[in-house]
Amino acid sequence: MANDFSTIDLKLPKIKPGVIKLIAVAVIVLIILVGSLYQISPEEMGVILRFGKFVRTTNPGLHLKLPLGIEKLTKVPVQRQLKMEFGFRTSRAGIKSEYRVTGESLKEAVMLTGDLNVVVAEWIVQYKIEDAYKYLFKVRDAELTFRYMNEAIIRKVIGDNSVDEVITVGRARIALQAKEELQKLCDLYEIGIEVNQLIFQDVNPPDPVKASFNEVNESQQERERKINEAWSEYNKEIPKASGVAEQTIRGAEGYAMARINNAQGDATRFKAIYREYIRAPLVTRKRLYLEAINEILPKISKKIIFDEKQKNILPLLNLGEEVKK
Amino acid sequence: MTKQTKNILVIVVALAVLIILTDALYKVSETNQVIITQFGDPIGNAVTSPGLHIKAPFIQKANFFEKRWLEWDGDPNQIPTKDKKYIWVDTYARWRISDPLVFFQRVRDERGAYSRMDDIVDGETRNAIANFDLIEIVRVSNREFEMTEETSVLETREAVQEIETGREKIANIILEASAKITPEIGVEITDVKIKRINYVDDVQRKVFDRMIAERQRIAARYRSEGDGKSAEIRGQKERELKRIQSEAYKKAQELKGKADAESTKIYASAYNLDPEFYQFMKTLEIYRTIMDKETWLLLSTDAEFLKYLKSTRK
Numbered sequence: 001m002a003n004d005f006s007t008i009d010l011k012l013p014k015i016k017p018g019v020i021k022l023i024a025v026a027v028i029v030l031i032i033l034v035g036s037l038y039q040i041s042p043e044e045m046g047v048i049l050r051f052g053k054f055v056r057t058t059n060p061g062l063h064l065k066l067p068l069g070i071e072k073l074t075k076v077p078v079q080r081q082l083k084m085e086f087g088f089r090t091s092r093a094g095i096k097s098e099y100r101v102t103g104e105s106l107k108e109a110v111m112l113t114g115d116l117n118v119v120v121a122e123w124i125v126q127y128k129i130e131d132a133y134k135y136l137f138k139v140r141d142a143e144l145t146f147r148y149m150n151e152a153i154i155r156k157v158i159g160d161n162s163v164d165e166v167i168t169v170g171r172a173r174i175a176l177q178a179k180e181e182l183q184k185l186c187d188l189y190e191i192g193i194e195v196n197q198l199i200f201q202d203v204n205p206p207d208p209v210k211a212s213f214n215e216v217n218e219s220q221q222e223r224e225r226k227i228n229e230a231w232s233e234y235n236k237e238i239p240k241a242s243g244v245a246e247q248t249i250r251g252a253e254g255y256a257m258a259r260i261n262n263a264q265g266d267a268t269r270f271k272a273i274y275r276e277y278i279r280a281p282l283v284t285r286k287r288l289y290l291e292a293i294n295e296i297l298p299k300i301s302k303k304i305i306f307d308e309k310q311k312n313i314l315p316l317l318n319l320g321e322e323v324k325k
Numbered sequence: 326m327t328k329q330t331k332n333i334l335v336i337v338v339a340l341a342v343l344i345i346l347t348d349a350l351y352k353v354s355e356t357n358q359v360i361i362t363q364f365g366d367p368i369g370n371a372v373t374s375p376g377l378h379i380k381a382p383f384i385q386k387a388n389f390f391e392k393r394w395l396e397w398d399g400d401p402n403q404i405p406t407k408d409k410k411y412i413w414v415d416t417y418a419r420w421r422i423s424d425p426l427v428f429f430q431r432v433r434d435e436r437g438a439y440s441r442m443d444d445i446v447d448g449e450t451r452n453a454i455a456n457f458d459l460i461e462i463v464r465v466s467n468r469e470f471e472m473t474e475e476t477s478v479l480e481t482r483e484a485v486q487e488i489e490t491g492r493e494k495i496a497n498i499i500l501e502a503s504a505k506i507t508p509e510i511g512v513e514i515t516d517v518k519i520k521r522i523n524y525v526d527d528v529q530r531k532v533f534d535r536m537i538a539e540r541q542r543i544a545a546r547y548r549s550e551g552d553g554k555s556a557e558i559r560g561q562k563e564r565e566l567k568r569i570q571s572e573a574y575k576k577a578q579e580l581k582g583k584a585d586a587e588s589t590k591i592y593a594s595a596y597n598l599d600p601e602f603y604q605f606m607k608t609l610e611i612y613r614t615i616m617d618k619e620t621w622l623l624l625s626t627d628a629e630f631l632k633y634l635k636s637t638r639k
Binding site: 049051052053054107110111112113114115117118136137139140145148149151152155159160162168169188205206208209211212213215216218219222223224225227230231237238241242244245246248249251253255257259260262263268270271273274278285288289290292295296297299302303305306 | 532606618
């Protein structure tokens with residue numbers, strides 16, 4: 001030993017024993033300080049145990065505790081919004097998150113409805129650790145317990161709803177009811193968790209049945225389409241028919257007007273002529289007659305004039321042939 | 326004694342004290358409870374208050390047990406219900422070591438406890454499930470399902486059975502029966518819940534077939550509704566067309582009839598002045614219209630108009 005020191009002495013500058021002591025003390029103090037100082041991030045809470053006994057919680061900031069394992073620190077992220085997924089797993093979170101369904105997660109999602117049908121329901125639950133003490137010291141595996149509670153509650157609530165309610169109209173109501181019951185159970189179990197939200201993601205019929213559910217949607221659309229087609233036919237034909245009807249009525253009105261006007265015209269004319277006629281009936285009659293003859297005869301191409309006494313002329317006329325021509 | 330031996334002695338004694346202290350002191354955490362055993366025999370009650378505690382070194386041993394609430398998760402069991410439907414039932418229980426001494430004596434550790442609890446809770450689960458119809462295990466209450474358009478189509482759907490007991494009470498039956506037994510192993514159970522129920526594959530296939538048939542019924546109903554409604558609309562359209570057309574015809578005929586009557590009246594009042602003259606006028610007018618160049622006119626010389634052809638007599 002002495003030999004070693006002497007060789008070192010040759011190479012290093014001489015250090016006084018006092019300085020070595022000082023460095024040793026400083027190192028010890030440093031170790032103790034490092035063990036005593038701790039920092040709590042804004043979203044966390046510190047839980048301090050002294051020899052295993054809970055003594056205090058600390059808020060975010062820089063704090064001191066007893067070193068050398070006398071006081072132990074556990075950090076609990078009380079402000080952080082935590083999330084649990086059921087029926088699927090986020091394999092890569094991001095702007096376009098990727099999800100996958102594993103055998104285990106599918107088992108979480110398959111459940112019976114109140115009408116003894118089967119649905120596959122995926123949901124997430126958002127929660128916060130509300131009481132770090134309970135979370136750490138009342139239940140051993142609070143997260144696993146919470147998972148079981150979720151599964152039991154969701155199945156219980158869905159078990160009291162029909163498959164149609166679960167898939168369509170009842171979703172929001174079921175989620176709300178499940179959230180409330182879950183919170184009640186959390187309080188009962190003293191698990192220290194506050195349930196913020198329970199949201200159903202996909203709720204679907206099982207794969208083998210899906211096609212028939214789609215068929216229902218299609219048939220529903222088909223029904224709407226048929227009805228719309230019928231209505232569009234209706235709307236195409238009825239206004240047209242109304243127009244035609246209007247036309248008929250207007251035509252009749254025109255006819256009526258013409259008929260009356262004509263009658264009035266004819267009547268007026270007749271009266272006018274008659275007024276003059278009664279002054280000299282005989283000559284007027286003759287004039288009218290002759291005027292008519294004068295007008296008619298020139299238009300007629302075949303005029304045959306015969307004497308009443310000569311009876312044989314008619315048979316000679318080949319009327320039939322003429323007509324045939 | 327030289328100074329050197331004295332120093333060595335001091336160090337040895339200090340070391341010995343340290344070793345003894347280390348073994349005599351033990352730390353009970355918030356999450357633990359401890360049973361002290363002396364050569365394997367439990368001494369006194371369980372130590373449950375957290376902090377530093379002291380025991381006799383070497384001859385006494387501290388055995389640590391969990392103090393918090395624990396989960397027991399059963400294996401899924403295939404159980405027939407009372408109405409002979411085979412289902413998988415998966416339960417969980419909330420429990421804790423309530424009497425560490427008994428726990429220590431009967432099952433030694435958690436692994437031992439789990440295996441006993443498997444027997445107890447699974448057994449009680451079987452008993453309970455087998456005593457009830459499936460619907461009792463699935464449903465909690467007799468709440469009426471909200472009718473959707475789709476379910477209302479299935480009017481003929483077999484009325485869903487009323488339940489008498491329900492899921493929660495059945496879970497309680499399992500709990501009560503189990504909780505009676507578990508104190509024997511120092512365990513307290515405060516809750517049993519039915520976690521998962523699923524059909525076994527065979528049954529599931531049949532259920533799927535039923536679901537498919539139900540949906541097909543709904544779809545068929547929608548299709549025929551579509552046909553029916555559109556036919557109804559077409560009928561309505563036909564009726565409307567006929568109404569519009571006939572009303573128009575009626576109106577038109579009325580208008581025409583009225584006008585005809587009116588004109589008849591007008592003509593009559595005028596021509597009544599001298600019916601014979603009217604006939605004369607009208608006949609001449611008709612001659613004008615009916616005789617054209619196709620007409621053959623055979624005129625006798627007796628006709629008034631031709632009488633001057635024969636003579637100039639007055």
